[in-house]
Amino acid sequence: MPMSRKEVSLRVLGEETPAAQFAAVSRLRILVVDDHGIVRDGLTALLEREPDLRVVGHAATGAEAVDAAGRLRPDVVIMDLVLPDFNGIDATTRIVREVPGTRIIALSARHTSQLVYRAMRAGARGYVVKAAAGTELVTAVKAVAAGRTFVSDGLLVEDAGALASDYVPKTPYERLSSRERQVLRRIVDGATSSAIAQHLSLSTKTVDTYRGRLMLKLGLANRTALIRFVLENELIAP
Secondary structure (H helix, E strand, O other): OOOOOOEOOOOEEEOHHHHHHHOOOOEEEEEEEEOOOHHHHHHHHHHOOOEEEEEEEOOOOHHHHHHHHHHHOEEEEEEEOOOOOOOOEEEEEEEHHHOOOOEEEEOOOOHHHHHHHHHHHOOEEEEEEOOOOOHHHHHHHHHHHHHOEEEOEEEEEEEEHHHHHOOOOOOOOOOOOOOHHHHHHHOOOOOHHHHHHHHHHOOOOHHHHHHHHHHHOOOOOOHHHHHHHHHHHOOOOO
């Protein structure tokens, strides 16, 4: 039966896959994605202290991450969720689709259950918080490369059992339509209803309808709450 509202501590789930047994005897190839150079350098130094790990590339944006994953075919991608162009969750979705053999670990300063679920739904096999010890990230890399699921120490999720299955519940953001998401992005950018309407070729009244609908779906009352929601769920870079 699924577990409900349980704290997960360094949780590694599932059995090792046959392909992973081969990976264990060779150096795992890793792509590091973060928009801060000092973070990329630090992660690289941390990972390459391990004799069986090798960083083969870096990326600073979602687009660069997708391109690098396609060219380098790494075993594991360490994916920051806040990136300048499109976010790490969107990049994860594309990499999983275009480079299916690559395993992805989401790396985030946030640890809400909604964000964990969104990353896992996108195809990530691990989730590590930036406050974790470096050894935890190394453990996560080896776990996901071996075909298991890893979530960081102390993460609070509403259904831990779902993380090891094919079903992960949708978050309120994921229940928005694509058009509602477009309107959301432009509201957060500070655009007026008339500007949004012009950009999306809609009437102002239709934009206001979308605005009200997405506020209702997300349970938010105003633009300030909306911006806070977007930043907390790492939908765009601050």
